[in-house]
Amino acid sequence: MPHKALNKRSSHLFTAIGKNQLPLSATNLIVEHPRTSKFYLLPKMHKPGNPGRPIVSACSCPTELLALYLDHITAPFVRSLDSYVKDTTHMLNILDSFRFRDVDAQRLIFTMDCIKSLYTVIPNDGGLCTLQYYLDKREILEPPTDTLLRMAELVLTLNTFEFSGEYYKQTGGVTMGSRLGPNYACLFVGHEEERILSSYTGIKPDLYKQYMDDVAGAASCSEEDLRQFLEFASSFHPNLEYTWSVSTDKLPLLDIYMKPQANRIATSIYYKATDSHSYLNFSSSHPYSCKSSIPYSQFLRLRKICSDDANFDIEAAKMETFLAARGYPNDLIRRGRERASTKSRAEILKSDAANTANNIAKDRIPFVTTFHPSKLNCRENNLEEFPDPSRGQQDKQDL
Numbered sequence: 019m020p021h022k023a024l025n026k027r028s029s030h031l032f033t034a035i036g037k038n039q040l041p042l043s044a045t046n047l048i049v050e051h052p053r054t055s056k057f058y059l060l061p062k063m064h065k066p067g068n069p070g071r072p073i074v075s076a077c078s079c080p081t082e083l084l085a086l087y088l089d090h091i092t093a094p095f096v097r098s099l100d101s102y103v104k105d106t107t108h109m110l111n112i113l114d115s116f117r118f119r120d121v122d123a124q125r126l127i128f129t130m131d132c133i134k135s136l137y138t139v140i141p142n143d144g145g146l147c148t149l150q151y152y153l154d155k156r157e158i159l160e161p162p163t164d165t166l167l168r169m170a171e172l173v174l175t176l177n178t179f180e181f182s183g184e185y186y187k188q189t190g191g192v193t194m195g196s197r198l199g200p201n202y203a204c205l206f207v208g209h210e211e212e213r214i215l216s217s218y219t220g221i222k223p224d225l226y227k228q229y230m231d232d233v234a235g236a237a238s239c240s241e242e243d244l245r246q247f248l249e250f251a252s253s254f255h256p257n258l259e260y261t262w263s264v265s266t267d268k269l270p271l272l273d274i275y276m277k278p279q280a281n282r283i284a285t286s287i288y289y290k291a292t293d294s295h296s297y298l299n300f301s302s303s304h305p306y307s308c309k310s311s312i313p314y315s316q317f318l319r320l321r322k323i324c325s326d327d328a329n330f331d332i333e334a335a336k337m338e339t340f341l342a343a344r345g346y347p348n349d350l351i352r353r354g355r356e357r358a359s360t361k362s363r364a365e366i367l368k369s370d371a372a373n374t375a376n377n378i379a380k381d382r383i384p385f386v387t388t389f390h391p392s393k394l395n396c397r398e399n400n401l402e403e404f405p406d407p408s409r410g411q412q413d414k415q416d417l
């Protein structure tokens with residue numbers, strides 16, 4: 019089988035350990051019982067014709083743990099990129115503090131979208147050079163950059179996969195399914211963006227942000243000046259081809275609509291055309307606490323995204339209709355909206371950002387089971403069956 023030959027090449031780890039380039043614990047990066055990666059497609063429901071997104075499942079493949087380790091090593095570099103956007107809340111905080119530089123000029127927003135699949139168009143030599151560029155920035159070069167680059171090379175080249183009983187090998191880029199993929203792609207695009215912005219001599223955008231292969235920004239200049247920049251950026255690297263849109267009205271990024279308003283950017287909710295608003299039906303056999311929290315959480319999301327109170331009221335009225343169609347009681351919908359309305363948007367943005375920053379693993383093991391109405395007291399029953407030794411025998415008797 020292909021994975022057997024691939025796993026032999028993981029012996030490079032033992033060589034690095036023998037040369038003290040990696041600690042002895044690096045043997046944990048070797049998959050003991052590897053299997054060949056599997057290829058499958060995920061349909062893109064939001065696009066015409068529902069084309070497939072190619073995925074190579076790397077679970078238990080020979081380089082799975084190498085990719086996971088490199089993902090951990092490269093994550094800080096991704097977060098340090100000037101254009102980095104983590105998620106919706108992060109982008110909302112960026113937009114909340116943004117102001118156009120020239121209030122007298124035309125105020126424009128733009129988006130850029132990579133035409134080709136980003137993961138597979140990154141040339142291996144260019145991607146490894148980019149990794150070296152960032153790895154050499156470390157204050158402490160341990161493990162050595164050369165060792166980490168060799169590990170990355172293994173992830174990029176040992177990528178045989180199986181589909182319908184046949185075996186294939188990806189000859190370029192990083193597989194979509196590798197844990198290294200997102201950070202590798204972000205760093206490559208981020209490095210190219212640094213080069214674009216440093217080499218362009220014309221008028222540059224006031225704001226330039228990137229979420230994976232999607233770019234959004236704003237500029238206070240003529241539309242012609244902005245188009246010249248976008249054309250320069252779109253043709254800068256032969257493998258990165260973009261389509262782009264410019265507007266004085268509104269454009270989407272993630273689930274946000276961005277709209278120039280005075281010297282700032284107002285935001286509202288954005289739904290894809292295929293969004294059917296199929297929230298959990300209230301008649302579904304789920305815990306009541308789960309179902310009752312949905313109206314509040316959806317109104318809270320609107321409160322966070324809609325920067326203007328009037329727009330929030332409009333979108334909240336639409337949400338009431340969506341939830342009613344899924345069987346939610348009017349009283350529960352009303353209470354959810356009223357509760358969310360008492361929160362200030364600034365408070366929500368600050369709270370979400372803090373929760374994300376403090377999202378560390380708790381010292382506990384989750385117990386997950388299928389819900390059934392007859393299991394409403396399962397928590398107490400399980401505590402009796404599996405008591406916490408640190409609480410002592412008395413606590414067990416008190417349950």
